Amino acid sequence: MEAAEAARIAFRVHRVLEPLHSMSYFAPETEEYLVAAGLRPGRMCYFAGRSAAFGAVGPGVVAATFYNFNLEIVARHIPRxxxxxxxxxxxxxxxxxxxxTLRRLLGDELIASAELAEAAELAREAAAGCAPEGRPLYAAHAxxxxxxxxxxxxxxxxxLLREFRGDGHIAVLVDSGLxxxxxxxxxTATGKGFLAATAKLSRGWSDEQWDAEVDNLRAQGILGEELEFTEKGAAQRAGIEDLTNQAATAPWRHIGAEKAERLHDLGRQLSGAAVASGAFPGGVFASPRA
Structure with missing residues (x-):
């Protein structure tokens, strides 16, 4: 499989599989069960739920591996x-x-279907192609x-597949200097993620911290006065996405293009059913990654 084709497949399959994981962050059942386990409602459920595979780590590990959260907001909930x-x-x-959650969103027929069982087998086979080196969130869950x-x-x-990809994305961001x-x-400047107000609130950044970093990005020639990308900034972001896709190819090289395409088609069917059943507020899918 050529590098460009592998990167294209990595992106396509990621996009249709991602909702099957990310629905967990919006489902009321997640907070319900984590609160029943003893946690407090809200951010604690997200931070502890996603990082519990590490064991009882401190806030620095969580902030480092989640990457775009303010350490101060993480420390309010971890290690408590x-x-x-x-x-x-x-x-x-x-x-x-x-x-x-999956039983509610997919229904009994899809849960028991041969298509779901096939998707599970293919996704597990793909995950077997991931390696843990430099991939802490993937490795913890693996x-x-x-x-x-x-x-x-x-x-x-x-x-496993999305945390493997996410760990690679963070490595690319670090290398880019962001x-x-x-x-x-x-x-947020891509127009495909959070609005600025939502990003600040959900990630725990103050207006002052946000504005200071915006000024820094302007000084570097990455953003313009209206928070639009400059030519340099657009090229940097496009390069980040390309390198992220390249770093995520291992599982798809492992199973090959034919199986990857089959998983894409099955994943699109299952994710479409989950979204249609109200997996995300307003029916809008949003990834927690930046």
């Missing part, structure tokens, strides 16, 4: 979360919530035991 529920209990609750039921196998495999906040700001 581990005093309320063990990482093991949180992980169990996360899988329980994924089970209930150390977990595989679930048994096909819809949870699929969810876990998609989690901090977590700068990456978030330039992500």
């Amino acid at each position: 979360a581990w005093t309320l529920a063990t990482p093991e209990r949180i992980l169990a609750a996360r899988f329980e919530a994924a089970d209930v 150390d977990l035991e595989w679930p048994v039921e096909p819809h949870l196998v699929l969810w876990h495999a998609v989690t 901090s977590g906040l700068a990456a978030l700001i330039t992500h």
Whole structure:
């Protein structure tokens, strides 16, 4: 498989599989089960739920691997979360919530379908092509035991694939010289991510911190006066996306183009059903990555 084709496949399959993982961050069941496990509602559920595979780590590890969150907001919830529920209990609750959510969104017929079982098998095979070097979030989740039921196998495999891709994306951002906040700001400038107000609120950045980094990006010639990309900034962002796709090709090289295309088609069907069932507020899919 040529490099350009592998990168194209990596992007296409990511786009149709991502909703099957990210729906967890919007589903009411996730917070319900994590709160029942002992956590507090809100950001604590997100920070602890996604990082529990590391064990009882400190806020620095979470901020580093999530990348675009203010360390101060993370530190309000981590490590306190581990005093309320063990990482093991949180992980169990996360899988329980994924089970209930997928059953609600996909319905009994799709859950029991041969298509879902095939997608789970293909996604698991693809995940076997990922390597842990330099991929901390992927590696932490890859150390977990595989679930048994096909819809949870699929969810876990998609989690591994998206964290593998995300770890590579962060490596590219670091190499580009963009901090977590700068990456978030330039992500909003694409018009494909959060609005600035939502990004600041959800990631814990103050107006002063945001504006100071905007000034810095302007001084570097990355953003213009109206927060639009300059030619330099547009080229940088396009390069980041290209390198992210290139860094995500391992699982698709592992299974080959034919199986990857089949998983793409199955994933599109399953994600479409989840979105149609209200997986995301207003029916809009938004990735937590910047």
